[in-house]
Structure formats: structure tokens, C-alpha cells
Amino acid sequence: MAHRWGMAIDLDRCTGCEACVAACHAENNISISTPEQAATGRTTHWIRVDRYYEGTFPDVKVKYMPVLCQQCDEAPCEPVCPTYATYHNPEGLNVQVYNRCVGTFYCANNCPYTVRYFNWFDPVWPEPMQLQHNPDVAVRMAGVMEKCTFCIQRIKRGKDEAATAGQPVADGDIQPACVQSCPAEAMVFGDLNDPESKVSRMAESSRATRLLEELGTKPKVFYLERGR
Amino acid sequence: MYRHIKQPELLPYGKIREDLFRPLSGLTRKYLFAIIAPILVILIGGYAWATQLRYGMGVTGLQRPVFWGFYIVDFVFWIGISHAGTLISAILRLTDAGWRKPITRAAEAITVFALMIGGMFPIIHLGRAWYFYWLMPYPNSRLLWPNFRSPLLWDLTAICAYVTGSVIFLYLPLIPDMAQLAEHNTPWRAKLYHVLSLGWTGSDTEWHALERAMKLMAGIILAVAISVHTIVAWDFAMAIAPMWHSTIFGPYFVVGAIFSGLAGLMIVMAAIRKLMGLELYLTRHHFNNLAKLLLLMSILWLYFTMAEHLTVWYGNDPSEMVVFGARTRARFSTLFWLMVFVNFVVPFVLLGIRRLRNITTGVIASVGILFGMFLERYIIVVPTLSNPRLPAASSTSYAPSWVEIAITAATFAGMIVLYLIFSKLFPIIAVWEFKPHPHEDEI
Numbered sequence: 001m002a003h004r005w006g007m008a009i010d011l012d013r014c015t016g017c018e019a020c021v022a023a024c025h026a027e028n029n030i031s032i033s034t035p036e037q038a039a040t041g042r043t044t045h046w047i048r049v050d051r052y053y054e055g056t057f058p059d060v061k062v063k064y065m066p067v068l069c070q071q072c073d074e075a076p077c078e079p080v081c082p083t084y085a086t087y088h089n090p091e092g093l094n095v096q097v098y099n100r101c102v103g104t105f106y107c108a109n110n111c112p113y114t115v116r117y118f119n120w121f122d123p124v125w126p127e128p129m130q131l132q133h134n135p136d137v138a139v140r141m142a143g144v145m146e147k148c149t150f151c152i153q154r155i156k157r158g159k160d161e162a163a164t165a166g167q168p169v170a171d172g173d174i175q176p177a178c179v180q181s182c183p184a185e186a187m188v189f190g191d192l193n194d195p196e197s198k199v200s201r202m203a204e205s206s207r208a209t210r211l212l213e214e215l216g217t218k219p220k221v222f223y224l225e226r227g228r
Numbered sequence: 229m230y231r232h233i234k235q236p237e238l239l240p241y242g243k244i245r246e247d248l249f250r251p252l253s254g255l256t257r258k259y260l261f262a263i264i265a266p267i268l269v270i271l272i273g274g275y276a277w278a279t280q281l282r283y284g285m286g287v288t289g290l291q292r293p294v295f296w297g298f299y300i301v302d303f304v305f306w307i308g309i310s311h312a313g314t315l316i317s318a319i320l321r322l323t324d325a326g327w328r329k330p331i332t333r334a335a336e337a338i339t340v341f342a343l344m345i346g347g348m349f350p351i352i353h354l355g356r357a358w359y360f361y362w363l364m365p366y367p368n369s370r371l372l373w374p375n376f377r378s379p380l381l382w383d384l385t386a387i388c389a390y391v392t393g394s395v396i397f398l399y400l401p402l403i404p405d406m407a408q409l410a411e412h413n414t415p416w417r418a419k420l421y422h423v424l425s426l427g428w429t430g431s432d433t434e435w436h437a438l439e440r441a442m443k444l445m446a447g448i449i450l451a452v453a454i455s456v457h458t459i460v461a462w463d464f465a466m467a468i469a470p471m472w473h474s475t476i477f478g479p480y481f482v483v484g485a486i487f488s489g490l491a492g493l494m495i496v497m498a499a500i501r502k503l504m505g506l507e508l509y510l511t512r513h514h515f516n517n518l519a520k521l522l523l524l525m526s527i528l529w530l531y532f533t534m535a536e537h538l539t540v541w542y543g544n545d546p547s548e549m550v551v552f553g554a555r556t557r558a559r560f561s562t563l564f565w566l567m568v569f570v571n572f573v574v575p576f577v578l579l580g581i582r583r584l585r586n587i588t589t590g591v592i593a594s595v596g597i598l599f600g601m602f603l604e605r606y607i608i609v610v611p612t613l614s615n616p617r618l619p620a621a622s623s624t625s626y627a628p629s630w631v632e633i634a635i636t637a638a639t640f641a642g643m644i645v646l647y648l649i650f651s652k653l654f655p656i657i658a659v660w661e662f663k664p665h666p667h668e669d670e671i
Contacts, residue, residue: 041291041623050620067618076468082363082378100372102362103285103355104380105295109613110467114293114621118355120286142284143355212617215468 003159003169004092005150006192006220007179008202009066013186016064020047020178020187024068027151027177029137031123044117046148047178063226066187068178069094069115069148070211070219077107077116085145092220093150101144108145112212116147150189151176171197192220236330236509237662244509244662248655249409251504255652262503263648266641273638276631277352285355287631294613294626299353301605302636304481305488306346307387307460308601312489313339313394314453318446327517329661330509334500335493336398337656341646342492343391345639350383352635379459379466386456393452397445400438403428404660420653457485469612471540471551480532487525487571488601491594494518496647498591500656509657512587519579519590522597526575533568533604547617554611559624567603570596 024030024047033043047068054061075094077086085101088094108116122142133139136153140146158174171190179187190199199222202208207224236244280287290297313335320328351360363384365374374381407428410421428434461481464472474480494515501510537556540548555564574596578589615622628636650656 041294041625042286043292050618052620065620067620079375079377080379080467082375082380082384084372084375100362101355102357102359104350105290105353105355106378106380106463106467108293108295109469112468112617114616114618117292118285118295120290121284142286145355215617 002091002193003155003191004193004220005071005155006190006199006203006222007068007071007150007176008188008199008208008222008224010186010188010202010224011063011065012207012224012226013184014049014064014066015184015186016049016051016062017183018049019181019183020066021045021049023177023181024148026132027134027137027154028149029123029133029139031119032125032129037120042120044119044146046115046117046146048115065223066178067113067115067211068221069150070113070217070221071148071150073218073220074216076110076112076215076217080106080110082106091155093152094147095149095152096145096147098138098140098144098146103143103145105145112215112217116145118145119143235513236511237326239508239662241663245408245659247506247508248657248659252409252652252655253414258503259648259652263645266644269641270638270645273635273641276634276638280352280631281357287629289627289629289632291623291626293616293621293623294610296353296609296613297626298606298628298632298636299349300609301602302639303346303349303353304460304605304609305602306342306349306639307457308481308485308488308605309492310339310342310346310390310394310489311453311457311482311485312342312493313337313397314449315486315489316493317397318450318453321442321446322450327514330506330657331493331497331514331518332661333398333401333654333658334497334656336394336401337647337650338489338492338496339394340391340398341643341650342489343387343394344646345642347387347391348639350380350387379463382459383463386452386459390449390452390456393445393449397449400441400445401658401661402654403438404430405655405658408659409655454482457482460485464608464612470545470547470615470617471555471612472608474536476532476536480536483525483528483532484601484604487522487529488598490518490522490525491597491601494522494590494594495598498587500651501587504651504656506657515587515590516585519585519593522590522593523575523579526572526579526597530568530572547615550615550619551611554615555607559614560607560611563603564607567600567607569600571600571604 024045025032028046030044030046037043047066050065050067052063052065054063071092071094073092075086075088078088078094081087082104083100083102085097086094086107087097103118105118108114108118119140119142123139134153136157154176155174158169162169162173169191171194174189176189179189188199188202190197192200192203194200202224203222205224208222209225210219210222213219288297288299313332316328316335317332317339321332351357354360362372363374363381376382403425406421406425407430410418410425412418413421458478458481461477465474465477467473497510497515497518501507537552540552554560575593578584578593610626614624614626
């Protein structure tokens with residue numbers, strides 16, 4: 001049976017530490033913005049931690065919500081791309097082909113989650129960080145759109161290793177960088193087509209909800225609401 | 229001596245011919261200055277675009293989540309201006325309105341040039357502009373095909389059809405004039421007009437063919453023009469962004485396009501009337517009729533704007549209300565109410581009150597309308613993108629950079645240059661249309 005990759009994020013466990021953000025940057029060769037670029041909204045984080053504040057000072061509660069590409073089954077970004085640079089792959093992933101992207105920005109405008117990031121300039125890394133590039137991931141050039149891939153390079157390696165061992169991919173064998181690095185274990189990744197996988201069971205939870213579900217985008221990231 | 233004649237149709241044909249062919253010859257100092265100044269502005273714009281190609285889209289003011297800005301505003305604005313020619317020419321031709329004669333060519337030329345300019349923006353705004361041809365369905369070794377589900381591809385198709393159609397629409401009625409110009413002219417001009425007039429001799433068959441072709445093209449171009457701006461609107465309306473996903477965007481944009489196109493035409497006509505001494509041909513009568521059309525479009529525009537905003541406000545959808553608030557009460561409210569003022573209040577007073585309606589007030593109202601329609605597109609594009617559905621991703625700081633402003637300025641300069649060159653090569657008013665009985669009269 002084909003895989004259908006999905007993720008569950010338990011917001012009760014998320015502390016907003018942003019380890020996932022740092023891990024994603026290291027794994028996926030994401031450029032690092034200068035403070036000036038950050039001030040003008042030019043940062044790139046395939047996963048970001050949105051903050052929502054509740055109450056008024058000094059009695060304030062902060063709610064954290066890691067937001068990454070929701071890998072929608074009905075992705076609004078896909079039909080609008082004139083060159084098929086973004087399309088649906090057989091495992092349900094919403095894939096971005098950098099070499100095919102001409103940079104119309106349309107996908108980013110039509111993404112209700114605003115999780116698409118553009119290469120405003122050629123990417124740069126402060127010394128010596130250019131030495132730790134991941135050889136499994138392409139570096140993107142100026143003028144193309146990019147976004148979270150669910151660490152497709154890790155998925156591929158996981159499947160290859162399982163095939164070599166002559167076994168099916170076991171639940172938990174494949175972990176995107178964010179999931180692997182989450183100290184609170186708030187994030188779980190797995191196959192939604194396997195009813196026994198941890199992510200499938202979490203998706204069945206009564207606390208499970210999906211972001212902007214009402215738009216009919218059918219996201220494959222499940223958020224487990226905070227207990228009250 | 230012809231001052232008392234109120235309708236250009238009543239002037240002797242010999243005089244009409246002379247008056248309208250005269251501006252084609254000779255280069256005055258005024259003309260050279262008028263063309264060199266805008267060329268300098270175009271060069272600055274070219275430098276700005278080169279900078280953008282060299283370093284990346286980062287030199288613009290664009291930022292996440294405002295991925296579309298001035299370039300898309302320019303695009304919609306110029307495609308809108310291009311609707312001047314179509315409406316005036318095609319509708320008035322089909323309805324046989326006599327007063328259209330001296331303005332059709334001026335209008336059709338605006339269409340072609342505005343399309344040439346507007347059509348550049350989808351390319352300028354690309355992250356990798358040099359691969360723009362990947363949007364075209366051409367055979368290639370990788371067997372890749374563009375995505376016909378994307379409104380951008382519909383856009384490309386519609387605009388290519390519109391450019392082709394409007395060039396033919398401008399060219400056809402030029403043929404008899406060029407055949408006349410080919411006689412008794414300087415050698416290179418005689419040769420140019422001879423080639424371009426495709427061997428026109430002025431026989432009955434040719435006149436009938438021309439007439440049939442013009443009728444046919446008028447019908448086709450009208451349909452194409454409406455489809456073009458509807459599809460431009462769908463670039464927004466097909467997206468699920470708040471206050472873009474609207475069913476009335478198609479007709480709303482068509483009305484706005486015709487509105488701004490007429491305003492552009494009014495300004496161009498007043499300019500050529502003054503600069504080329506065509507007071508006898510472009511009379512108060514023409515401006516009066518145009519002003520009435522402009523007034524009608526202004527009221528239609530207000531109607532659509534109200535329908536759009538009232539339904540959103542009454543519907544009270546949270547994500548749409550954020551954009552609605554940004555437009556009418558918060559950051560963009562000054563621009564919004566200024567837009568209503570120059571697009572409706574000013575034209576309604578200046579053109580609606582008969583005593584105030586003259587060429588000067590018409591031009592004043594038209595300049596305001598052009599500005600207002602530029603604002604309208606800005607207000608449609610930027611507030612929506614600044615306020616995405618997830619509030620944490622919103623942004624408040626898009627402003628155009630010098631690159632975007634320079635390129636925008638260059639487009640206006642480009643319009644002036646193209647128009648000046650055109651008016652030196654071709655009579656800006658169709659001379660043959662004033663011939664009393666073209667069918668019986670051999671050239």
C-alpha cells in the first residue's frame with residue numbers, strides 16, 4: 001500500500017523553544033537572514049512558531065503553534081502554478097520543483113497558511129556555516145519559491161534502507177528534522193495509511209483538529225488542542 | 229476661416245487631408261524635447277530592471293506575505309487603460325455612432341501601446357524573468373507542458389489574443405490612409421507606406437472587404453476585451469484570499485478598466501488637440517460625449533465598489549473583515565477614501581453639472597480618475613496580502629522601492645514615446661473616414 005505521510009503536533013507539549021526551527025535550517029540548507037532582512041519580512045523558516053497572546057499585561061498567556069507546510073490533499077497552491085513547479089506526488093506530498101519555478105508568487109498568495117518562502121536574493125550563510133550544508137538537499141537560487149518538504153530526503157532514505165533490509169518501513173523509522181529534535185516530543189511523523197501508526201492514532205484523538213480546515217484544503221498536519 | 233464649422237465632417241475634404249497629414253512631416257524642437265525627456269525616464273527604468281535581474285527580487289519592496297505589489301498594480305492598470313480603444317472603437321463602430329470618427333484611431337493606438345506596456349509586467353514581476361517562456365505551450369525534449377488550470381496561463385492566452393486582435397484592429401483602418409500617404413512622399417516614407425498598404429487601390433471590392441473585416445473585428449475584439457479583463461480579475465478571484473475570492477470581480481474589473489481607459493483617452497485627446505492643432509477636429513462635442521460616458525462609468529464603478537464592500541461588511545466573515553477594516557478604517561483608509569473621492573465625487577461634480585463640464589474640467593477629472601484607478605488596484609492587491617488568514621503571518625510594511633517606482637514611471641514615459649512616434653508615422657485621425665462617399669470615390 002502506498003504511503004500517505006502525515007504529522008501530528010501536540011500543542012499541550014509545545015514549549016515554543018524553536019529547536020524545530022533550528023534543526024530545519026540545518027537539515028534543509030535554509031539561508032540565514034540578517035537582522036535587516038528580518039525587519040523587512042524577508043526571513044525564511046520552513047517551520048515557524050507562531051505566537052498568540054491571551055489576556056492583558058501583566059496577566060498574559062502565550063500560546064505557541066509550530067506552523068509548517070500542511071501538505072494539503074487539496075492544496076490551493078498547486079492548481080495556480082502555471083509551470084507545474086508545485087504538484088502532488090503519489091505519496092500525497094506537496095512537492096516543490098525548484099528548477100521548474102519561474103517565480104510568479106501565485107502559490108504563496110494562494111496559501112492560506114503563508115508557509116511558502118521566496119528567495120529574494122541568492123542565499124548566504126555566515127562563516128563558517130556554509131561548511132555544514134546537507135549534501136542531500138539542493139541549495140535554492142534567487143527567484144524561486146521554497147517550502148517544507150516533510151524532509152523528503154529522509155523519507156527517501158528511510159524507504160531505501162527498509163527496501164535494502166527487505167522489510168516494510170516501520171513506524172517511527174522516518175523522522176523529519178523537526179520531529180527528531182523536538183525535546184518535548186510534541187511532534188510525531190508517520191504513515192496515515194497505517195491505522196496502527198502513532199500519527200494515525202493521534203489524528204483520531206478527540207483533541208485533534210486541522211488548521212483552517214473549513215477551507216476544504218484537507219491538511220495532513222493534525223494539531224492536538226490544549227487541554228483547558 | 230473654418231472656425232464657424234462645428235462638425236469636422238462638414239469641412240472640405242482637401243483641407244481635412246492637408247490638416248491631418250501635415251503633422252507627419254518635419255521635426256520641431258518641441259517634438260524632439262517632448263520625446264527625449266521620456267526616453268531618459270525609460271533608461272532609468274531600464275537600469276532599475278537590470279538591477280532587479282542582476283540581484284533578485286529583493287531589490288523591490290516585496291516581502292512575505294505581500295508577494296504581489298506595484299508590478300501587479302501596474303499590470304492591471306495598463307491592461308485597464310487598453311480598454312479605451314476597444315470600447316470607443318468597437319462599440320461605437322457597431323452602433324454606427326457618427327461622432328466616433330475623429331477619435332477611433334487615437335483610442336485604438338492607446339489599446340495597442342497600453343497592452344504592450346501592460347503585457348511586460350507579468351514578465352517583470354517574475355522571480356526568474358528569463359524563463360518566462362516556460363509558461364508557453366511549446367514542444368520540448370522534456371515533454372513538459374504548462375498548467376492550463378492556472379489563471380496565469382489563461383491570462384497569457386487572453387493577452388496574446390488581445391494584442392494580436394487589437395493590432396489588426398488598428399491596422400485595418402490604417403490601410404486606406406497609408407495608400408494615400410504612399411503617393412507624393414519622401415522616398416523612404418513612400419516605400420514604407422506602399423509596403424504597409426498591401427497594394428490597396430481603393431476598388432469597390434476592397435472597400436467592401438475592409439468594411440466587412442472591420443465589422444467582424446469589432447465584434448471579436450469586444451468579446452476578447454471583456455474576456456481579458458475578466459481573466460485579469462480572476463487572477464485574484466480564483467485565489468481563496470480574503471476579499472479576492474469574489475464572484476463580481478470579473479465585471480467589476482471590466483467596468484474599472486473601461487472607466488480608466490476612457491479617462492486615459494480624454495487626456496490623450498486633449499493633448500493631441502493642443503499639440504497638433506486639431507481644434508477643428510476634436511471639438512467640444514466629442515469631449516462632451518466622452519465626459520458623459522465617463523460619468524456613466526463613474527457611477528457604475530461606484531455601484532460595483534459599493535456592492536463589493538457592502539456584502540463583505542454585512543457578511544461579517546472574520547478573515548474578510550480584517551481586510552475590510554484595513555481598507556476602510558485602518559492603514560489603507562486614507563487611500564481608500566481618496567479613491568472614492570477622485571473616482572466618484574470629483575467626476576460627479578465636474579462632469580455631472582453641465583455648466584462645469586468642459587475640456588479643462590474633463591482633463592482634471594480624468595487625471596484624478598487615472599490616479600484613483602491606480603489606487604483602486606493597490607487597495608485590492610496589498611491589504612488582502614498584508615492580512616493573511618493566520619494573523620501571526622500578517623505584515624504591515626510593504627512600500628514600493630525605488631526600483632518599482634522607476635519602472636512604473638518608465639511605463640508612463642513609454643506610453644508618451646510610443647504615442648509620439650506613432651503620431652509622426654501615421655495620421656492620428658482616420659482621414660478616409662471623412663471622405664463623403666468612399667465607395668464611389670476612387671483614391
